[in-house]
Amino acid sequence: MIPPGFENRLFTAAQSRDIDRRTIEELGIPGFTLMEVAAQRAADHIFEMQPGPVRVLSFCGKGNNAGDALAVSRLLLMKGFSVDVCLALGKTGMSADAAANLRILEKMLEADPELPLRFFEGVLPGRVYCTVIDGLFGTGLQRDVTGPLAEMIAEINRWQARVFAMDIPSGLHADSGAVMGTALQAHTTLMFGTAKAGCYLGRGAALSGKRVLCPLPFPAHLLREAEGAVLRSLSPGGKPQLENKLRKLREGREVRHKYQNGNVYVLGGSPGLTGAVILTAKAAWSTGCGSVQVFTTPEVSPAYDAHFVDITRKMIPGDGSGLFKADAVRAVAEVIAARPGVLVLGPGLGTHPETAAAVRQLLRLVKAPVVLDADGVRALSGHTEKLPDDLRLIVTPHPGEQEQLLGFSIAQPEQLAQALNHFPCRDNMVFLAKGSPALLATRNECRITTYDTRIFSRTGFGDVLAGLMAGMLSRLPDSTVTAESMLDVSALAMLESYARATCQHESAVSPSAPEAGGMF
Numbered sequence: 001m002i003p004p005g006f007e008n009r010l011f012t013a014a015q016s017r018d019i020d021r022r023t024i025e026e027l028g029i030p031g032f033t034l035m036e037v038a039a040q041r042a043a044d045h046i047f048e049m050q051p052g053p054v055r056v057l058s059f060c061g062k063g064n065n066a067g068d069a070l071a072v073s074r075l076l077l078m079k080g081f082s083v084d085v086c087l088a089l090g091k092t093g094m095s096a097d098a099a100a101n102l103r104i105l106e107k108m109l110e111a112d113p114e115l116p117l118r119f120f121e122g123v124l125p126g127r128v129y130c131t132v133i134d135g136l137f138g139t140g141l142q143r144d145v146t147g148p149l150a151e152m153i154a155e156i157n158r159w160q161a162r163v164f165a166m167d168i169p170s171g172l173h174a175d176s177g178a179v180m181g182t183a184l185q186a187h188t189t190l191m192f193g194t195a196k197a198g199c200y201l202g203r204g205a206a207l208s209g210k211r212v213l214c215p216l217p218f219p220a221h222l223l224r225e226a227e228g229a230v231l232r233s234l235s236p237g238g239k240p241q242l243e244n245k246l247r248k249l250r251e252g253r254e255v256r257h258k259y260q261n262g263n264v265y266v267l268g269g270s271p272g273l274t275g276a277v278i279l280t281a282k283a284a285w286s287t288g289c290g291s292v293q294v295f296t297t298p299e300v301s302p303a304y305d306a307h308f309v310d311i312t313r314k315m316i317p318g319d320g321s322g323l324f325k326a327d328a329v330r331a332v333a334e335v336i337a338a339r340p341g342v343l344v345l346g347p348g349l350g351t352h353p354e355t356a357a358a359v360r361q362l363l364r365l366v367k368a369p370v371v372l373d374a375d376g377v378r379a380l381s382g383h384t385e386k387l388p389d390d391l392r393l394i395v396t397p398h399p400g401e402q403e404q405l406l407g408f409s410i411a412q413p414e415q416l417a418q419a420l421n422h423f424p425c426r427d428n429m430v431f432l433a434k435g436s437p438a439l440l441a442t443r444n445e446c447r448i449t450t451y452d453t454r455i456f457s458r459t460g461f462g463d464v465l466a467g468l469m470a471g472m473l474s475r476l477p478d479s480t481v482t483a484e485s486m487l488d489v490s491a492l493a494m495l496e497s498y499a500r501a502t503c504q505h506e507s508a509v510s511p512s513a514p515e516a517g518g519m520f
């Protein structure tokens with residue numbers, strides 16, 4: 001079983017190895033026992049997926065990952081499967097537990113020469129298999145896979161077999177999800193004890209196939225003490241838990257009239273760009289907050305006439321251009337100060353340099369939490385260092401905006417840590433890097449989406465997301481609006497917009513299968 005609170009935690013190879021080591025050394029559970037538990041869980045899953053006994057290839061290296069595959073091979077044999085074992089790197093230099101598992105198989109064959117078990121050293125058996133147990137490399141992969149091993153991987157990939165990867169698909173970097181030279185395409189990855197970050201990042205998400213966490217007897221304190229960044233997966237199965245968490249925070253808020261039930265302000269919508277504001281404002285309103293108010297200039301306001309019933313407008317001064325500029329900054333800040341709420345800044349704001357300057361000025365004045373999106377993010381390019389330390393900020397750039405803001409786009413958690421360092425308010429903020437997967441981070445934690453975020457590559461998605469975030473955030477008591485709760489709100493808004501997008505546009509992109517094995 002997975003200790004409570006760790007269901008969605010992801011770990012690096014170093015963290016996983018450390019947890020393995022401490023379980024063996026400090027608790028006294030032998031490595032061989034851990035391997036046996038892992039194999040049992042993996043075999044159970046394979047039996048479920050592959051009920052009739054077939055001939056399988058057990059593709060082994062020489063580390064403990066091979067030990068897993070060899071132990072699984074034994075359990076499959078006992079269920080009537082035929083097993084061809086390929087010892088791709090030969091028999092010498094195997095890890096102790098892998099060698100012990102190999103020896104058990106050899107003894108079984110000696111005792112029962114009729115057993116459907118054959119060994120091949122350094123070569124594939126010269127036939128095609130429909131089912132493969134992948135035990136070539138796990139977390140011990142140290143360098144690119146090349147030469148005959150790479151050729152074997154390419155050959156197995158050509159079979160399009162049902163590959164059950166032990167722990168991670170061989171060739172995949174367990175931390176980054178990068179392909180180290182070449183990698184196996186898994187049908188299912190049976191992750192042992194800890195979910196590996198590399199199965200969620202980069203190419204890992206696609207190469208891992210279905211991810212299943214097979215629990216090992218790792219106690220909670222060892223999982224908790226794993227050093228380094230806290231990584232979590234974010235998947236639709238986690239929505240009820242986030243909703244509960246935020247409901248509890250909301251219950252601490254006294255609501256006597258609408259302005260105490262959360263105010264959202266939207267500032268955007270330059271001439272010709274009002275659609276984004278309409279989407280944002282309506283999404284915020286749909287969260288059940290008390291009021292949504294859109295700042296607009298007299299020139300732009302008529303564009304909203306046909307769209308807003310429940311949403312009110314606040315006129316701001318302008319110079320006749322219809323744009324948000326310096327002369328309106330103080331007025332906006334005063335409105336928000338008089339009736340605190342959450343500000344969405346950026347949808348359809350445009351890129352006029354004076355508007356961008358006004359955005360930066362406003363961010364220095366406003367005390368409300370801010371969701372900064374679209375043109376609001378662009379306005380910060382080259383200016384992040386001037387933000388106040390105490391600003392509570394959610395910033396939501398897509399890859400193009402990340403490039404513009406930081407000079408790089410974000411694919412790895414450590415790049416998010418680098419991104420946050422650009423912001424003086426880094427302790428009070430969430431950086432949501434849109435992409436596939438999307439990464440959401442505070443300084444303490446990073447969450448990685450497990451579902452197909454390509455469904456979001458559509459005009460208007462970002463506007464809806466920003467509105468949902470602001471609406472949800474506005475309903476929390478102000479004292480509870482911290483980096484941690486903003487991360488939960490961002491995560492829930494991501495899942496809510498996914499739910500809406502999949503129900504409205506099911507045929508646009510088919511989403512990936514839901515997570516199995518209690519993962520989210």
Ligand SMILES: NC(=O)C1=CN([C@@H]2O[C@H](COP(=O)(O)OP(=O)(O)OC[C@H]3O[C@@H](n4cnc5c(N)ncnc54)[C@H](O)[C@@H]3O)[C@@H](O)[C@H]2O)[C@@H](O)CC1
Nearest residue numbers: 020031034035063064065137138139140141142143144167
């Ligand atoms: N007690 C434990 O430590 C447990 C470990 N488990 C399994 O053990 C795995 C980790 O085992 P190991 O640390 O032994 O590592 P691996 O089994 O991943 O492989 C390490 C071996 O591969 C070699 N190697 C690495 N990169 C190579 C390359 N590019 N080309 C050729 N050879 C290369 C190394 O020299 C080493 O001999 C986990 O992924 C998991 O499957 C599980 O059985 C659970 C318990």
Ligand SMILES: [K+]
Nearest residue numbers: 134137168170
């Ligand atoms: K593997």
